[in-house]
Amino acid sequence: RLSLCTRRRLIAGCGAVHTAAMAIDRSPSSMQVTAAVITYCFCSGGMLIVNKLAVHHIPLPALLTVCQFASASVFVYGSKLVGCLEMDDFEWSRAKYFLVYVAFFTIGTYTNMKVLSVANVETVIVFRSCTPLAVSIFDYLCYQRALPNLRSCFSLLLITSGAFGYILTDREFQVNGMSAYFWVAIWWFVLVFQLTYGKFLVGSLKHKSLWTPVLYTNTFSVIPALTIGLIGGELNESRLSAVLLDQRALAWLVLSCVIGILISWAGFWCQSVVTATTYSVVGVMNKMLTVTVNVLIWDKHASTSGIASLCLCLLGGSLYQQSPLRADAIPAEPEDPEERALKQTANEFDPSDEELPPIDCKGSKC
Numbered sequence: 001r002l003s004l005c006t007r008r009r010l011i012a013g014c015g016a017v018h019t020a021a022m023a024i025d026r027s028p029s030s031m032q033v034t035a036a037v038i039t040y041c042f043c044s045g046g047m048l049i050v051n052k053l054a055v056h057h058i059p060l061p062a063l064l065t066v067c068q069f070a071s072a073s074v075f076v077y078g079s080k081l082v083g084c085l086e087m088d089d090f091e092w093s094r095a096k097y098f099l100v101y102v103a104f105f106t107i108g109t110y111t112n113m114k115v116l117s118v119a120n121v122e123t124v125i126v127f128r129s130c131t132p133l134a135v136s137i138f139d140y141l142c143y144q145r146a147l148p149n150l151r152s153c154f155s156l157l158l159i160t161s162g163a164f165g166y167i168l169t170d171r172e173f174q175v176n177g178m179s180a181y182f183w184v185a186i187w188w189f190v191l192v193f194q195l196t197y198g199k200f201l202v203g204s205l206k207h208k209s210l211w212t213p214v215l216y217t218n219t220f221s222v223i224p225a226l227t228i229g230l231i232g233g234e235l236n237e238s239r240l241s242a243v244l245l246d247q248r249a250l251a252w253l254v255l256s257c258v259i260g261i262l263i264s265w266a267g268f269w270c271q272s273v274v275t276a277t278t279y280s281v282v283g284v285m286n287k288m289l290t291v292t293v294n295v296l297i298w299d300k301h302a303s304t305s306g307i308a309s310l311c312l313c314l315l316g317g318s319l320y321q322q323s324p325l326r327a328d329a330i331p332a333e334p335e336d337p338e339e340r341a342l343k344q345t346a347n348e349f350d351p352s353d354e355e356l357p358p359i360d361c362k363g364s365k366c
Contacts, residue, residue, distance in 0.1 A: 158316025
Protein backbone atom coordinates (compact mmCIF):
# COMPACT_ATOMS: atom_id res chain seq x y z
CA ARG A 1 0.00 0.00 0.00
CA LEU A 2 1.17 3.51 -0.79
CA SER A 3 1.73 5.89 2.06
CA LEU A 4 -0.70 8.74 2.66
CA CYS A 5 1.84 11.33 1.56
CA THR A 6 2.55 9.48 -1.68
CA ARG A 7 -1.14 9.12 -2.49
CA ARG A 8 -1.73 12.80 -1.85
CA ARG A 9 1.13 13.73 -4.18
CA LEU A 10 -0.20 11.45 -6.91
CA ILE A 11 -3.68 12.93 -6.61
CA ALA A 12 -2.33 16.48 -6.70
CA GLY A 13 -0.22 15.61 -9.73
CA CYS A 14 -3.21 14.13 -11.55
CA GLY A 15 -5.19 17.28 -10.81
CA ALA A 16 -2.43 19.47 -12.22
CA VAL A 17 -2.17 17.36 -15.37
CA HIS A 18 -5.95 17.47 -15.79
CA THR A 19 -6.01 21.25 -15.41
CA ALA A 20 -3.20 21.67 -17.93
CA ALA A 21 -4.94 19.37 -20.40
CA MET A 22 -8.16 21.36 -20.09
CA ALA A 23 -6.26 24.59 -20.75
CA ILE A 24 -4.67 23.10 -23.85
CA ASP A 25 -8.05 21.97 -25.16
CA ARG A 26 -9.49 25.47 -24.74
CA SER A 27 -6.69 27.21 -26.68
CA PRO A 28 -6.21 26.62 -30.42
CA SER A 29 -2.98 24.98 -31.49
CA SER A 30 -0.51 26.74 -33.75
CA MET A 31 -1.28 24.24 -36.50
CA GLN A 32 -4.98 25.02 -36.24
CA VAL A 33 -4.31 28.77 -36.38
CA THR A 34 -2.02 28.37 -39.40
CA ALA A 35 -4.54 26.21 -41.25
CA ALA A 36 -7.36 28.68 -40.54
CA VAL A 37 -5.31 31.65 -41.70
CA ILE A 38 -4.13 29.99 -44.92
CA THR A 39 -7.63 28.81 -45.80
CA TYR A 40 -9.09 32.25 -45.23
CA CYS A 41 -6.32 33.91 -47.26
CA PHE A 42 -6.93 31.76 -50.32
CA CYS A 43 -10.71 32.23 -50.13
CA SER A 44 -10.52 35.98 -49.58
CA GLY A 45 -7.99 36.62 -52.33
CA GLY A 46 -9.95 34.52 -54.78
CA MET A 47 -13.26 36.14 -53.80
CA LEU A 48 -12.02 39.64 -54.60
CA ILE A 49 -10.90 38.68 -58.09
CA VAL A 50 -13.95 36.56 -58.89
CA ASN A 51 -16.32 39.30 -57.70
CA LYS A 52 -14.52 41.79 -59.93
CA LEU A 53 -14.99 39.53 -62.95
CA ALA A 54 -18.58 38.71 -62.02
CA VAL A 55 -19.50 42.40 -61.74
CA HIS A 56 -17.79 43.03 -65.09
CA HIS A 57 -19.99 40.46 -66.84
CA ILE A 58 -23.12 41.05 -64.73
CA PRO A 59 -23.18 44.74 -63.67
CA LEU A 60 -25.81 44.14 -60.99
CA PRO A 61 -24.10 43.99 -57.56
CA ALA A 62 -27.34 43.42 -55.67
CA LEU A 63 -28.33 40.48 -57.85
CA LEU A 64 -24.92 38.88 -57.37
CA THR A 65 -25.18 39.41 -53.62
CA VAL A 66 -28.62 37.81 -53.44
CA CYS A 67 -27.41 34.81 -55.44
CA GLN A 68 -24.43 34.33 -53.15
CA PHE A 69 -26.50 34.54 -49.96
CA ALA A 70 -29.28 32.30 -51.25
CA SER A 71 -26.96 29.63 -52.62
CA ALA A 72 -25.01 29.48 -49.35
CA SER A 73 -28.20 29.23 -47.29
CA VAL A 74 -29.69 26.48 -49.46
CA PHE A 75 -26.45 24.49 -49.54
CA VAL A 76 -25.80 24.66 -45.78
CA TYR A 77 -29.37 23.95 -44.66
CA GLY A 78 -29.77 21.22 -47.28
CA SER A 79 -26.61 19.58 -45.97
CA LYS A 80 -28.09 19.73 -42.46
CA LEU A 81 -31.31 18.03 -43.58
CA VAL A 82 -29.47 15.14 -45.22
CA GLY A 83 -27.17 14.77 -42.22
CA CYS A 84 -23.92 15.87 -43.86
CA LEU A 85 -23.38 18.91 -41.62
CA GLU A 86 -24.17 19.50 -37.95
CA MET A 87 -25.40 22.90 -36.78
CA ASP A 88 -27.89 24.58 -34.48
CA ASP A 89 -31.53 25.12 -35.41
CA PHE A 90 -33.03 28.57 -35.82
CA GLU A 91 -33.56 30.00 -32.33
CA TRP A 92 -34.53 33.54 -31.37
CA SER A 93 -32.05 33.56 -28.46
CA ARG A 94 -29.30 33.11 -31.02
CA ALA A 95 -30.86 34.90 -33.98
CA LYS A 96 -31.22 38.27 -32.26
CA TYR A 97 -27.45 38.65 -32.10
CA PHE A 98 -27.05 37.76 -35.74
CA LEU A 99 -29.67 40.24 -36.92
CA VAL A 100 -27.39 43.13 -35.98
CA TYR A 101 -24.45 41.50 -37.71
CA VAL A 102 -26.51 40.65 -40.78
CA ALA A 103 -27.55 44.26 -41.27
CA PHE A 104 -23.92 45.35 -41.50
CA PHE A 105 -22.88 42.17 -43.28
CA THR A 106 -25.37 42.88 -46.06
CA ILE A 107 -24.42 46.52 -46.38
CA GLY A 108 -20.74 45.60 -46.34
CA THR A 109 -21.11 43.02 -49.11
CA TYR A 110 -23.16 45.35 -51.29
CA THR A 111 -20.84 48.32 -50.80
CA ASN A 112 -17.89 46.07 -51.59
CA MET A 113 -19.53 45.28 -54.91
CA LYS A 114 -20.08 48.99 -55.53
CA VAL A 115 -16.47 49.74 -54.69
CA LEU A 116 -15.24 47.17 -57.20
CA SER A 117 -17.42 48.78 -59.88
CA VAL A 118 -16.06 52.32 -59.36
CA ALA A 119 -12.47 51.78 -58.16
CA ASN A 120 -9.49 49.58 -58.88
CA VAL A 121 -8.58 46.60 -56.73
CA GLU A 122 -5.59 48.35 -55.13
CA THR A 123 -7.90 51.03 -53.76
CA VAL A 124 -9.92 48.36 -51.97
CA ILE A 125 -6.76 46.78 -50.58
CA VAL A 126 -5.40 50.06 -49.23
CA PHE A 127 -8.58 50.97 -47.39
CA ARG A 128 -8.68 47.40 -46.08
CA SER A 129 -5.13 47.97 -44.81
CA CYS A 130 -6.29 50.82 -42.59
CA THR A 131 -8.76 48.71 -40.59
CA PRO A 132 -6.32 47.10 -38.07
CA LEU A 133 -5.56 50.44 -36.44
CA ALA A 134 -9.24 51.07 -35.71
CA VAL A 135 -10.02 47.47 -34.75
CA SER A 136 -7.14 47.38 -32.24
CA ILE A 137 -8.87 50.13 -30.27
CA PHE A 138 -12.10 48.14 -30.14
CA ASP A 139 -10.11 45.03 -29.16
CA TYR A 140 -8.89 46.97 -26.13
CA LEU A 141 -12.29 48.43 -25.24
CA CYS A 142 -14.54 45.44 -25.94
CA TYR A 143 -12.42 42.30 -25.59
CA GLN A 144 -9.98 43.34 -22.84
CA ARG A 145 -6.93 42.90 -25.03
CA ALA A 146 -3.74 44.80 -24.29
CA LEU A 147 -2.86 47.76 -26.45
CA PRO A 148 -0.42 46.99 -29.29
CA ASN A 149 3.21 46.88 -28.20
CA LEU A 150 5.95 49.01 -29.77
CA ARG A 151 6.54 46.61 -32.64
CA SER A 152 2.84 46.30 -33.39
CA CYS A 153 2.37 50.09 -33.23
CA PHE A 154 5.20 50.48 -35.73
CA SER A 155 3.55 47.80 -37.86
CA LEU A 156 0.18 49.58 -37.87
CA LEU A 157 1.93 52.89 -38.60
CA LEU A 158 3.59 51.37 -41.66
CA ILE A 159 0.24 50.07 -42.85
CA THR A 160 -1.41 53.48 -42.50
CA SER A 161 1.55 55.33 -44.04
CA GLY A 162 1.57 53.03 -47.03
CA ALA A 163 -2.15 53.55 -47.51
CA PHE A 164 -1.75 57.33 -47.38
CA GLY A 165 1.13 57.19 -49.86
CA TYR A 166 -0.94 55.11 -52.24
CA ILE A 167 -3.88 57.54 -52.16
CA LEU A 168 -1.57 60.40 -53.16
CA THR A 169 -0.41 58.52 -56.26
CA ASP A 170 -3.61 56.71 -57.24
CA ARG A 171 -4.81 57.76 -60.68
CA GLU A 172 -8.46 57.38 -59.72
CA PHE A 173 -7.99 59.82 -56.86
CA GLN A 174 -6.17 62.36 -59.04
CA VAL A 175 -8.83 62.31 -61.77
CA ASN A 176 -12.13 62.11 -59.89
CA GLY A 177 -11.17 63.42 -56.44
CA MET A 178 -13.01 62.16 -53.38
CA SER A 179 -16.11 61.19 -55.37
CA ALA A 180 -14.40 57.95 -56.38
CA TYR A 181 -13.95 57.02 -52.69
CA PHE A 182 -17.47 57.68 -51.44
CA TRP A 183 -18.49 54.03 -51.51
CA VAL A 184 -15.05 53.00 -50.26
CA ALA A 185 -15.45 55.12 -47.11
CA ILE A 186 -18.88 53.65 -46.35
CA TRP A 187 -17.56 50.13 -46.90
CA TRP A 188 -14.60 50.82 -44.58
CA PHE A 189 -16.69 51.98 -41.61
CA VAL A 190 -19.04 49.03 -42.01
CA LEU A 191 -16.07 46.66 -42.20
CA VAL A 192 -14.57 47.93 -38.93
CA PHE A 193 -17.81 47.21 -37.08
CA GLN A 194 -18.19 43.86 -38.81
CA LEU A 195 -14.70 42.74 -37.79
CA THR A 196 -15.25 43.80 -34.18
CA TYR A 197 -18.73 42.35 -33.74
CA GLY A 198 -17.90 39.14 -35.60
CA LYS A 199 -15.46 38.15 -32.87
CA PHE A 200 -18.30 38.32 -30.35
CA LEU A 201 -20.46 35.96 -32.41
CA VAL A 202 -17.83 33.20 -32.56
CA GLY A 203 -16.17 33.90 -29.21
CA SER A 204 -19.04 34.43 -26.78
CA LEU A 205 -21.90 32.46 -28.33
CA LYS A 206 -21.65 28.68 -28.19
CA HIS A 207 -22.41 26.84 -31.44
CA LYS A 208 -22.46 23.18 -32.41
CA SER A 209 -20.23 24.07 -35.34
CA LEU A 210 -19.12 27.08 -37.37
CA TRP A 211 -21.76 26.22 -39.95
CA THR A 212 -24.31 27.76 -37.57
CA PRO A 213 -23.10 31.36 -38.08
CA VAL A 214 -22.72 30.62 -41.81
CA LEU A 215 -26.36 29.53 -41.99
CA TYR A 216 -27.65 32.44 -39.92
CA THR A 217 -25.75 35.19 -41.71
CA ASN A 218 -26.49 34.04 -45.24
CA THR A 219 -30.15 33.19 -44.61
CA PHE A 220 -30.94 36.45 -42.84
CA SER A 221 -29.09 38.47 -45.49
CA VAL A 222 -31.18 37.38 -48.49
CA ILE A 223 -34.16 39.68 -47.84
CA PRO A 224 -32.08 42.82 -47.02
CA ALA A 225 -29.95 42.31 -50.13
CA LEU A 226 -33.05 41.79 -52.24
CA THR A 227 -34.56 44.98 -50.81
CA ILE A 228 -31.43 46.95 -51.68
CA GLY A 229 -31.61 45.67 -55.24
CA LEU A 230 -35.26 46.67 -55.58
CA ILE A 231 -34.66 50.15 -54.18
CA GLY A 232 -31.64 50.66 -56.42
CA GLY A 233 -33.61 49.60 -59.49
CA GLU A 234 -31.24 46.77 -60.31
CA LEU A 235 -33.96 44.14 -60.50
CA ASN A 236 -36.36 45.89 -62.87
CA GLU A 237 -37.11 44.33 -66.23
CA SER A 238 -35.18 46.85 -68.33
CA ARG A 239 -31.89 46.37 -66.47
CA LEU A 240 -32.24 42.60 -66.27
CA SER A 241 -32.96 42.33 -69.99
CA ALA A 242 -29.86 44.39 -70.77
CA VAL A 243 -27.61 41.83 -69.09
CA LEU A 244 -26.10 39.25 -71.42
CA LEU A 245 -26.08 36.08 -69.35
CA ASP A 246 -23.84 33.95 -71.54
CA GLN A 247 -21.85 30.89 -70.48
CA ARG A 248 -18.88 32.95 -69.32
CA ALA A 249 -21.02 35.25 -67.16
CA LEU A 250 -22.90 32.27 -65.73
CA ALA A 251 -19.62 30.54 -64.93
CA TRP A 252 -18.33 33.54 -62.96
CA LEU A 253 -21.67 33.79 -61.15
CA VAL A 254 -21.58 30.14 -60.08
CA LEU A 255 -17.93 30.39 -59.06
CA SER A 256 -18.63 33.48 -56.96
CA CYS A 257 -21.41 31.58 -55.16
CA VAL A 258 -19.12 28.63 -54.44
CA ILE A 259 -16.35 30.85 -53.09
CA GLY A 260 -18.97 32.76 -51.10
CA ILE A 261 -19.82 29.58 -49.20
CA LEU A 262 -16.17 28.81 -48.57
CA ILE A 263 -15.21 32.28 -47.39
CA SER A 264 -18.21 32.41 -45.04
CA TRP A 265 -17.00 29.31 -43.22
CA ALA A 266 -13.28 30.14 -43.44
CA GLY A 267 -13.88 33.65 -42.14
CA PHE A 268 -15.70 32.48 -39.02
CA TRP A 269 -13.11 29.76 -38.47
CA CYS A 270 -10.27 32.28 -38.59
CA GLN A 271 -12.12 34.71 -36.32
CA SER A 272 -12.64 32.00 -33.73
CA VAL A 273 -8.91 31.29 -33.28
CA VAL A 274 -7.36 34.80 -33.45
CA THR A 275 -8.16 38.27 -32.14
CA ALA A 276 -10.21 40.77 -34.11
CA THR A 277 -7.12 42.87 -34.87
CA THR A 278 -5.08 39.88 -35.99
CA TYR A 279 -7.96 38.79 -38.19
CA SER A 280 -8.00 42.20 -39.85
CA VAL A 281 -4.22 42.12 -40.35
CA VAL A 282 -4.53 38.67 -41.95
CA GLY A 283 -7.10 40.13 -44.30
CA VAL A 284 -4.55 42.74 -45.34
CA MET A 285 -1.74 40.26 -45.89
CA ASN A 286 -3.73 37.91 -48.10
CA LYS A 287 -4.17 40.66 -50.68
CA MET A 288 -0.63 40.21 -52.04
CA LEU A 289 -1.86 37.44 -54.33
CA THR A 290 -4.67 39.72 -55.45
CA VAL A 291 -2.23 42.50 -56.36
CA THR A 292 -0.06 40.16 -58.42
CA VAL A 293 -2.96 38.74 -60.39
CA ASN A 294 -4.52 42.17 -60.83
CA VAL A 295 -1.35 43.63 -62.34
CA LEU A 296 -1.20 40.74 -64.82
CA ILE A 297 -4.87 40.82 -65.86
CA TRP A 298 -6.16 44.40 -65.85
CA ASP A 299 -4.64 47.46 -67.45
CA LYS A 300 -6.32 49.69 -64.86
CA HIS A 301 -3.97 49.15 -61.95
CA ALA A 302 -1.80 51.25 -59.69
CA SER A 303 1.39 52.99 -60.78
CA THR A 304 4.86 51.88 -59.68
CA SER A 305 4.86 54.27 -56.73
CA GLY A 306 1.37 53.06 -55.82
CA ILE A 307 2.50 49.43 -55.81
CA ALA A 308 5.51 50.44 -53.65
CA SER A 309 3.18 52.08 -51.13
CA LEU A 310 1.04 48.96 -51.16
CA CYS A 311 4.08 46.78 -50.45
CA LEU A 312 4.85 49.06 -47.49
CA CYS A 313 1.38 48.25 -46.14
CA LEU A 314 2.01 44.54 -46.48
CA LEU A 315 5.44 44.86 -44.85
CA GLY A 316 3.84 46.53 -41.87
CA GLY A 317 1.30 43.74 -41.62
CA SER A 318 4.02 41.11 -41.53
CA LEU A 319 5.56 42.76 -38.45
CA TYR A 320 2.36 42.73 -36.39
CA GLN A 321 2.20 40.72 -33.15
CA GLN A 322 -1.10 39.67 -31.59
CA SER A 323 -1.89 41.43 -28.31
CA PRO A 324 -2.48 39.18 -25.27
CA LEU A 325 -5.23 39.63 -22.70
CA ARG A 326 -4.63 42.37 -20.17
CA ALA A 327 -3.39 41.12 -16.80
CA ASP A 328 -6.46 42.46 -15.03
CA ALA A 329 -8.75 40.79 -17.57
CA ILE A 330 -7.64 37.17 -17.11
CA PRO A 331 -10.50 35.47 -15.24
CA ALA A 332 -9.99 32.83 -12.62
CA GLU A 333 -10.37 29.35 -14.04
CA PRO A 334 -13.66 27.74 -12.96
CA GLU A 335 -13.13 24.64 -10.88
CA ASP A 336 -13.79 21.52 -12.88
CA PRO A 337 -16.07 18.87 -11.25
CA GLU A 338 -13.42 16.18 -11.66
CA GLU A 339 -10.78 18.42 -10.14
CA ARG A 340 -13.10 19.17 -7.22
CA ALA A 341 -13.58 15.43 -6.65
CA LEU A 342 -9.81 14.90 -6.64
CA LYS A 343 -9.38 17.61 -4.01
CA GLN A 344 -12.07 16.05 -1.85
CA THR A 345 -10.36 12.67 -2.12
CA ALA A 346 -7.06 14.23 -1.12
CA ASN A 347 -8.64 15.81 1.94
CA GLU A 348 -9.88 12.42 3.06
CA PHE A 349 -6.26 11.30 3.47
CA ASP A 350 -5.18 14.37 5.41
CA PRO A 351 -3.41 13.08 8.57
CA SER A 352 -4.53 16.14 10.51
CA ASP A 353 -8.14 14.97 10.15
CA GLU A 354 -7.47 11.38 11.21
CA GLU A 355 -6.68 9.93 14.61
CA LEU A 356 -3.68 7.64 14.17
CA PRO A 357 -3.68 4.40 16.28
CA PRO A 358 -1.06 4.03 19.03
CA ILE A 359 2.10 2.21 18.09
CA ASP A 360 2.41 -1.32 19.55
CA CYS A 361 6.03 -2.17 20.24
CA LYS A 362 5.38 -5.66 21.66
CA GLY A 363 7.05 -8.36 19.68
CA SER A 364 8.96 -5.88 17.53
CA LYS A 365 11.99 -3.72 17.77
CA CYS A 366 11.03 -0.06 18.17
